[in-house]
Amino acid sequence: YVVKESRFSYEYVLKLIHRLHKNQHIKVLVADDSKTSRKFITTMLQPHLYQVIEAEDGQQALEIIQKDSNIKLLITDYNMPVMNGFDLVKNIRREVDKNSLVIIGLSTQGSGGLSAKFIKNGANDFLSKPFSHEEFHCRILHNIETMEHVETIQHAAYHDYLTDLFNRRYFYEKGEEALSNSHKKGTPTCLALIDIDHFKKINDVYGHDAGDHTLKEISVLLKQAFGRFIFARMGGEEFCALMPGLDINKATTLLENFRELVEDHIIMLDNTSVTVTISAGIASDENNSLDELMNEADRQLYNAKEGGRNQICA
Numbered sequence: 001y002v003v004k005e006s007r008f009s010y011e012y013v014l015k016l017i018h019r020l021h022k023n024q025h026i027k028v029l030v031a032d033d034s035k036t037s038r039k040f041i042t043t044m045l046q047p048h049l050y051q052v053i054e055a056e057d058g059q060q061a062l063e064i065i066q067k068d069s070n071i072k073l074l075i076t077d078y079n080m081p082v083m084n085g086f087d088l089v090k091n092i093r094r095e096v097d098k099n100s101l102v103i104i105g106l107s108t109q110g111s112g113g114l115s116a117k118f119i120k121n122g123a124n125d126f127l128s129k130p131f132s133h134e135e136f137h138c139r140i141l142h143n144i145e146t147m148e149h150v151e152t153i154q155h156a157a158y159h160d161y162l163t164d165l166f167n168r169r170y171f172y173e174k175g176e177e178a179l180s181n182s183h184k185k186g187t188p189t190c191l192a193l194i195d196i197d198h199f200k201k202i203n204d205v206y207g208h209d210a211g212d213h214t215l216k217e218i219s220v221l222l223k224q225a226f227g228r229f230i231f232a233r234m235g236g237e238e239f240c241a242l243m244p245g246l247d248i249n250k251a252t253t254l255l256e257n258f259r260e261l262v263e264d265h266i267i268m269l270d271n272t273s274v275t276v277t278i279s280a281g282i283a284s285d286e287n288n289s290l291d292e293l294m295n296e297a298d299r300q301l302y303n304a305k306e307g308g309r310n311q312i313c314a
């Protein structure tokens with residue numbers, strides 16, 4: 001019931017139905033100065049459950065894109081008043097990359113390199129008029145799928161699989177950036193290393209799955225407390241937060257509150273309930289590099305462990 005045309009493959013229709021069930025109505029912007037052209041494209045898109053918005057020129061399209069980050073696809077004509085298709089693509093690409101918005105340029109066959117220029121200016125793909133329904137839909141779905149794959153890969157590259165927190169790679173990339181910004185502005189910055197105490201015991205006594213469950217629960221608390229900072233699971237049961245804007249006193253208070261929160265938090269493991277504690281080391285920034293901060297926080301974490309655990313050292 002989604003697609004009437006018999007020339008669409010069974011597989012293609014299944015993909016559409018799958019998206020329908022997940023309520024993934026893809027939001028599309030069609031930019032063309034010709035009303036007939038816009039209606040033609042809209043009429044092709046709508047039965048396939050795309051949610052279509054129209055713009056009459058490049059400027060209008062740019063403004064719509066800037067306001068609505070949910071638009072996943074732009075189909076644009078070249079010749080339009082106020083702002084043509086190339087300038088529209090160029091302007092959009094200053095703000096939104098190919099992995100967040102698919103742009104397909106419309107060109108006319110024999111129009112001397114229009115299609116190549118669309119791609120050079122940042123479009124993902126082009127369609128030469130006239131095109132068949134089949135070509136139109138295959139191109140669109142193919143480009144959207146590619147964008148979604150890149151999204152998946154990017155997410156995996158920067159997140160930890162078990163907890164879905166950011167990972168070490170993210171921490172170092174964003175951390176260096178944030179630290180150099182803090183240095184420029186002269187903002188105080190602290191770094192905290194947080195480690196769950198005697199975590200190995202949870203695994204040994206309750207099993208590895210219980211250990212995983214515990215890590216996930218603590219991660220939820222960590223995200224609430226440190227999510228506004230640059231924060232990641234560095235590996236195992238160790239987490240790291242870079243906190244621009246916090247001096248050593250503020251950072252210590254925040255960590256102390258978090259330590260109490262964890263201590264009081266009951267974790268249900270099958271038939272038993274357990275609690276865990278954390279230790280943390282804090283380093284404050286005196287124009288240090290990220291590595292130096294890390295080493296200092298690690299020394300302080302060692303002191304916290306030596307001092308009996310369930311404590312913060314700064």
Ligand code: GH3
Pocket residue numbers: 162195196197198199200201203207208209210211212215235236237305309
């Ligand atoms: P300490 O108080 O000194 O930090 O002791 P600890 O037991 O927490 O530290 P240790 O480094 O000796 O052990 C950490 C354990 O964490 C060992 C490892 O098997 C476990 N671990 C690391 N990553 C995971 C994971 O993803 N899932 C589970 N279940 N366990 C993990």
Ligand code: MG
Pocket residue numbers: 032033034077078079080
């Ligand atoms: Mg035109």
Ligand code: MG
Pocket residue numbers: 195196197198199237
């Ligand atoms: Mg530990």
Ligand code: MG
Pocket residue numbers: 195196236237238
């Ligand atoms: Mg550890």
